[in-house]
Amino acid sequence: MSRLAEVKVSDASMDTMRYACRVVEMKKEYVLKSETVRALRGVTFDVPEGDYVAIMGPSGSGKSTLLNMLGCLDKPTSGSLFLGKDDVAKMDDDQLASIRSQRIGFVFQAYNLIQQLTVVENIQVPLFYQGRPLSKEQQTRSLDLAKMVGLGQRLDHRPTQLSGGQQQRVAIARSLVNDPYFILADEPTGNLDSRTTEEILQLFEKLNNEGRTIILVTHEDEVSKRAKRVIRLKDGLLQWDRLNTQEVRDAAAKYAIENMPVEV
Numbered sequence: 410m411s412r413l414a415e416v417k418v419s420d421a422s423m424d425t426m427r428y429a430c431r432v433v434e435m436k437k438e439y440v441l442k443s444e445t446v447r448a449l450r451g452v453t454f455d456v457p458e459g460d461y462v463a464i465m466g467p468s469g470s471g472k473s474t475l476l477n478m479l480g481c482l483d484k485p486t487s488g489s490l491f492l493g494k495d496d497v498a499k500m501d502d503d504q505l506a507s508i509r510s511q512r513i514g515f516v517f518q519a520y521n522l523i524q525q526l527t528v529v530e531n532i533q534v535p536l537f538y539q540g541r542p543l544s545k546e547q548q549t550r551s552l553d554l555a556k557m558v559g560l561g562q563r564l565d566h567r568p569t570q571l572s573g574g575q576q577q578r579v580a581i582a583r584s585l586v587n588d589p590y591f592i593l594a595d596e597p598t599g600n601l602d603s604r605t606t607e608e609i610l611q612l613f614e615k616l617n618n619e620g621r622t623i624i625l626v627t628h629e630d631e632v633s634k635r636a637k638r639v640i641r642l643k644d645g646l647l648q649w650d651r652l653n654t655q656e657v658r659d660a661a662a663k664y665a666i667e668n669m670p671v672e673v
């Protein structure tokens with residue numbers, strides 16, 4: 410094949426590649442009385458649909474700031490953030506709120522479930538924010554999601570009746586109920602023991618294999634090795650962006666299982 414033909418093939422694949430998000434020269438400054446904090450100083454990367462990205466970096470490097478932008482909780486000071494065709498950086502607060510409730514799925518370290526609600530009601534919470542009565546289809550979808558995360562037998566349980574891992578699985582099902590661009594997870598295994606961490610990482614792997622895009626922040630190397638790709642931030646800049654080989658991912662999964670504490 411000639412060089413020209415090769416180039417054409419890759420151009421064509423670029424055109425058909427679909428992105429969960431595209432971040433272009435994104436900056437975020439927090440203006441305080443005494444100083445301006447430059448939390449993100451020009452970050453550029455793409456996340457193709459179906460990717461699984463771990464964001465790492467030292468404390469203060471801008472990880473949570475980046476996650477807040479991706480989650481439409483706040484907007485960049487300059488640069489662009491494309492979700493689909495829309496540039497979030499150009500939206501007003503109402504548009505941000507609407508995109509957040511309709512297309513963003515969050516998973517937090519502390520689960521953030523509502524104690525008074527059942528498993529299935531917690532999964533439906535993002536739909537209530539959309540301000541419409543639930544359709545039959547949405548009700549079926551929330552039940553299917555509960556089953557998918559292995560909680561089909563516990564639909565009417567409340568969070569206090571569930572283990573930490575089960576609560577995090579409710580949070581993951583909740584994050585999927587509005588068919589998000591991506592699951593956005595901030596230290597999702599930070600509160601979990603190693604066995605439960607493994608349970609959640611296996612669930613992420615299953616969801617990713619089914620085509621879900623996952624972006625998570627973690628401090629743990631062993632968690633980042635399970636992702637397809639690792640982005641490291643330093644001082645508000647992208648320090649590096651690397652793919653994990655399948656060997657690295659498999660070895661990390663094997664290591665986790667072999668070093669699991671014995672159940673007592």
Ligand SMILES: Nc1ncnc2c1ncn2[C@@H]1O[C@H](COP(=O)(O)OP(=O)(O)OP(=O)(O)O)[C@@H](O)[C@H]1O
Binds near residue numbers: 448468469470473
């Ligand atoms: N709302 C805010 N107002 C002012 N400064 C902020 C605000 N949020 C974050 N910062 C500053 O921006 C920088 C990046 O903070 P960020 O929370 O994104 O770091 P991080 O990488 O998530 O750190 P950690 O690992 O400790 O959670 C820090 O210097 C922080 O003090």
Ligand SMILES: [Mg+2]
Binds near residue numbers: 472473474
């Ligand atoms: Mg943080």
